[in-house]
Amino acid sequence: VEKHFVYRANDLYEFIVKIFVHLNMPFDEAQIAARIILEADLRGIHSHGIIRVPTLYVPWLSHGYISNKASISTINETPVMLSLDGGNGMGHVIAYKAMQRCIEKAKHCGVAIVTVRNSNHLGIAGYYAMMALEHDMIGISLTNSTPYVAPTYARTKMIGTNPIAVAVPAGEEYPFVLDMATSVVTQGLLDILINHNEPIPLGWGIDGSGANTTDPRKVLDGGAINPLGASDLMRSYKGYGLGLLVDILCGVLAGANFSTGVTRPGPKAPAHLGHFFAAIKVDTIRPIENFKKDMDQLIHQMNSAPKVEGQERIYIAGEKEFELADRYNREGVPVYEEAVHLLEQTCKDIGNEFNLTPIPLIEND
Amino acid sequence: VEKHFVYRANDLYEFIVKIFVHLNMPFDEAQIAARIILEADLRGIHSHGIIRVPTLYVPWLSHGYISNKASISTINETPVMLSLDGGNGMGHVIAYKAMQRCIEKAKHCGVAIVTVRNSNHLGIAGYYAMMALEHDMIGISLTNSTPYVAPTYARTKMIGTNPIAVAVPAGEEYPFVLDMATSVVTQGLLDILINHNEPIPLGWGIDGSGANTTDPRKVLDGGAINPLGASDLMRSYKGYGLGLLVDILCGVLAGANFSTGVTRPGPKAPAHLGHFFAAIKVDTIRPIENFKKDMDQLIHQMNSAPKVEGQERIYIAGEKEFELADRYNREGVPVYEEAVHLLEQTCKDIGNEFNLTPIPLIEND
Numbered sequence: 001v002e003k004h005f006v007y008r009a010n011d012l013y014e015f016i017v018k019i020f021v022h023l024n025m026p027f028d029e030a031q032i033a034a035r036i037i038l039e040a041d042l043r044g045i046h047s048h049g050i051i052r053v054p055t056l057y058v059p060w061l062s063h064g065y066i067s068n069k070a071s072i073s074t075i076n077e078t079p080v081m082l083s084l085d086g087g088n089g090m091g092h093v094i095a096y097k098a099m100q101r102c103i104e105k106a107k108h109c110g111v112a113i114v115t116v117r118n119s120n121h122l123g124i125a126g127y128y129a130m131m132a133l134e135h136d137m138i139g140i141s142l143t144n145s146t147p148y149v150a151p152t153y154a155r156t157k158m159i160g161t162n163p164i165a166v167a168v169p170a171g172e173e174y175p176f177v178l179d180m181a182t183s184v185v186t187q188g189l190l191d192i193l194i195n196h197n198e199p200i201p202l203g204w205g206i207d208g209s210g211a212n213t214t215d216p217r218k219v220l221d222g223g224a225i226n227p228l229g230a231s232d233l234m235r236s237y238k239g240y241g242l243g244l245l246v247d248i249l250c251g252v253l254a255g256a257n258f259s260t261g262v263t264r265p266g267p268k269a270p271a272h273l274g275h276f277f278a279a280i281k282v283d284t285i286r287p288i289e290n291f292k293k294d295m296d297q298l299i300h301q302m303n304s305a306p307k308v309e310g311q312e313r314i315y316i317a318g319e320k321e322f323e324l325a326d327r328y329n330r331e332g333v334p335v336y337e338e339a340v341h342l343l344e345q346t347c348k349d350i351g352n353e354f355n356l357t358p359i360p361l362i363e364n365d
Numbered sequence: 366v367e368k369h370f371v372y373r374a375n376d377l378y379e380f381i382v383k384i385f386v387h388l389n390m391p392f393d394e395a396q397i398a399a400r401i402i403l404e405a406d407l408r409g410i411h412s413h414g415i416i417r418v419p420t421l422y423v424p425w426l427s428h429g430y431i432s433n434k435a436s437i438s439t440i441n442e443t444p445v446m447l448s449l450d451g452g453n454g455m456g457h458v459i460a461y462k463a464m465q466r467c468i469e470k471a472k473h474c475g476v477a478i479v480t481v482r483n484s485n486h487l488g489i490a491g492y493y494a495m496m497a498l499e500h501d502m503i504g505i506s507l508t509n510s511t512p513y514v515a516p517t518y519a520r521t522k523m524i525g526t527n528p529i530a531v532a533v534p535a536g537e538e539y540p541f542v543l544d545m546a547t548s549v550v551t552q553g554l555l556d557i558l559i560n561h562n563e564p565i566p567l568g569w570g571i572d573g574s575g576a577n578t579t580d581p582r583k584v585l586d587g588g589a590i591n592p593l594g595a596s597d598l599m600r601s602y603k604g605y606g607l608g609l610l611v612d613i614l615c616g617v618l619a620g621a622n623f624s625t626g627v628t629r630p631g632p633k634a635p636a637h638l639g640h641f642f643a644a645i646k647v648d649t650i651r652p653i654e655n656f657k658k659d660m661d662q663l664i665h666q667m668n669s670a671p672k673v674e675g676q677e678r679i680y681i682a683g684e685k686e687f688e689l690a691d692r693y694n695r696e697g698v699p700v701y702e703e704a705v706h707l708l709e710q711t712c713k714d715i716g717n718e719f720n721l722t723p724i725p726l727i728e729n730d
Contacts, residue, residue, distance in 0.1 A: 002703055012547040019478070020569060023505070047635070057591075066401070073393070074651065075501075076650060078474070078475050080445050080474050080475055080476050081475045081476055081649050081650060083650045109444070109445050109474075109479075110443050110445055110446045111442070111445050111446055112475065112476075112647065113476055115650055119440070128485065134542055138614075138618070150670070151667050151670060151671055151679050152679070152680075153665075153672055153676040153678065153679045153680070154670040154671060154673065154679050155670075155671050155672065156670055156671050156675045158666065158667060158670050164607075166610055168610075168613050176609070176610070176613060178603075178606040178609075178610055180600075180603040180606060180607075181603075184594075184599055184672075196400065197487075199600050201599075203598075203599050204599075206673075209673075209674065210672075210673030210674060211416070223461060227569075228463075228593060228594055228603050228604070229549075229593055229594065229595070229599075230594070230595070233564075233566050233568075234549055234568050234569075234593075234594075234595040234599070235545075235549055235550065235593060236564060237680070237682070238543075238545040238546075238593050239593070240682075241543040241545060242543070244541070244543075244663075244681070244682065245531055245533075245541070245543055245666065245682075247663065248533050248541060248663065251649065251659075251663070252656060252660055252663055253645075253650055253651065253656065254650070255505070255555055255650075255651050255655070258659070258663055259663055259666045259667070260666065280478065280618075282618065283439060284441065284443055284446050285446060285448045285480055285618055285619070285620075286441075286448070286619075286620050290620070291617060291618065293397045294617045294623070295613070296607075298612065298613065298617055298623055298624055299581040301523065301625065302516050302519075302609065302624070303625045304525060305515070305519040305520075305521055305523050306519060306520050306521050307518055307519060307520065307575075308518055308519065308520045308549055308574075308575030309574065309575060310520040311575075313518065314516050314518045314519050315517075315518070315602070316609070317602070317605075317606040318609075362486075
């Protein structure tokens with residue numbers, strides 16, 4: 001376990017809001033972005049959490065690579081569909097507002113889809129899918145991203161780790177929340193392992209020659225991450241197909257950049273990445289009580305299936321993350337020492353006070 | 366290569382129609398089912414093609430396990446959503462008519478979804494997604510199915526190989542057609558390998574103890590197929606999550622059976638499986654010409670990516686199948702000898718003339 005500090009969730013939230021406001025984001029937009037970034041850490045997806053504030057969002061905002069206000073405009077609208085331009089604002093804010101409008105439309109029509117172009121990195125795709133839950137809707141959230149993944153039989157990065165996120169309400173049980181990269185792993189996880197000088201299992205990624213490698217540096221530098229499935233023999237063309245599908249819906253359909261056209265926002269050009277959101281109001285199809293009862297039963301069936309020897313639990317997508325969030329909300333949120341140092345440095349750079357105080361560490365994990 | 370006979374596509378079609386009409390299916394429904402079954406063989410997905418006529422559909426129809434006429438009723442309808450009961454008819458016919466109505470709705474509203482309960486095995490899910498293509502729509506087709514797949518960390522069959530199919534129109538290029546089981550492989554492929562006495566690679570499936578096995582018999586008999594990803598280390602919980610998602614949309618949302626509740630239709634109870642269809646009319650979001658131009662560009666980018674040494678092509682989902690269908694439409698469709706014998710036997714059993722004549726074999730494959 002890497003050295004980390006533990007902070008109260010709300011302290012982290014206030015801290016992130018302050019940084020964003022300091023960089024001239026409107027207060028309400030800073031709140032939206034901070035809430036979503038914090039949620040990543042709460043759910044244990046630290047690669048999409050506060051570490052990204054010093055490494056991505058502060059540089060982008062302070063250099064003007066992305067707009068500090070999300071000026072969202074409508075390209076096209078019908079009762080069930082909406083096509084938006086995010087105006088190169090903060091991805092989290094654009095995605096949040098897009099999903100809000102998707103939910104509003106689904107309230108009236110039962111189902112709605114919203115596409116977004118000219119946006120940026122949105123953090124955890126699952127957040128936006130989960131926004132549908134409190135409305136008893138199924139939420140879907142997709143985004144394309146900077147290329148890191150090679151198609152089956154290719155040896156260079158051609159598509160992003162393009163996540164698929166779907167949230168489905170349940171009754172007594174936690175909702176089903178699938179939030180998955182369509183590649184075996186994400187680039188964020190490789191970054192962390194590189195920092196820890198750890199190798200990766202054969203199958204996660206290839207070097208520049210197309211051979212599987214245990215060196216995560218070679219994967220990111222000239223190589224590529226493998227699509228879900230990992231190898232031809234284990235049907236990696238399915239993961240590749242899913243990743244390409246996400247690029248089609250978020251890039252081609254939304255009218256955003258796609259494939260190698262998606263870049264990090266920079267001085268020359270915005271990222272211009274795209275998202276796709278959908279919401280389905282359950283009770284237009286089935287009474288919500290019946291639906292939730294069946295969801296609970298389905299979840300029980302999975303949880304109570306006979307286990308492989310040595311395994312203690314069978315999980316439902318999202319279950320681990322809900323449990324972690326409950327715990328971190330009670331006990332505080334761990335932040336890697338490295339991220340804390342980067343945050344201190346960033347605060348110094350932009351002239352914002354670093355005022356985070358960790359909770360004294362309890363060692364009985 | 367197993368011994369096979371080659372028949373003209375239209376001869377196979379007429380032959381299947383005749384069998385179904387003989388079993389009292391209405392002529393138009395027999396035509397629909399025959400077309401979809403033939404399409405599977407044309408696309409090289411023989412496990413879902415004519416072999417299923419003697420092994421599944423004839424027994425089900427002749428024993429009355431499924432209804433020979435699809436009496437489809439509406440449970441619920443709005444302009445963008447439709448919930449249907451298939452009346453335990455032939456799955457192909459129910460799914461075809463459901464997708465037709467989905468497309469009609471999407472013509473008016475831009476997007477539509479249709480759920481189906483009380484249905485049966487529908488053959489290749491991709492067929493229904495592809496129905497959207499000629500309308501310049503994106504088509505989505507999902508179905509749940511008899512359990513063959515173990516959740517990650519479980520050792521028994523809990524969900525079906527639950528396919529996801531999505532079809533997207535392109536311009537000059539073949540459409541993108543993803544039609545994938547959410548497991549590493551399908552039960553149909555294992556059946557074929559068992560007949561050929563061939564082992565399977567470690568990672569495709571587990572035996573009854575939860576250990577990976579090379580014996581496909583052990584996978585089907587007491588074991589289970591692994592979800593896409595194949596192992597925990599390669600993130601099989603993503604394949605498991607996708608498979609469960611399909612069960613949620615087709616089983617729970619549609620109000621059909623789900624998980625171990627889905628069975629083969631039999632004397633005691635129907636299969637009561639469910640489907641989920643969606644259609645998105647592209648030009649409500651973007652002009653179709655721009656969309657198709659970008660699709661072609663995306664496809665070119667993938668096809669022309671640098672290749673792993675020893676590989677000749679990078680494919681787009683569906684590309685191989687379109688090329689195969691073109692060839693089989695010209696040269697004839699191969700049918701395994703074993704399937705031909707089963708068809709002869711079935712025709713004898715039900716008193717239908719076996720009148721298929723193969724094309725003389727050309728050996729230069």
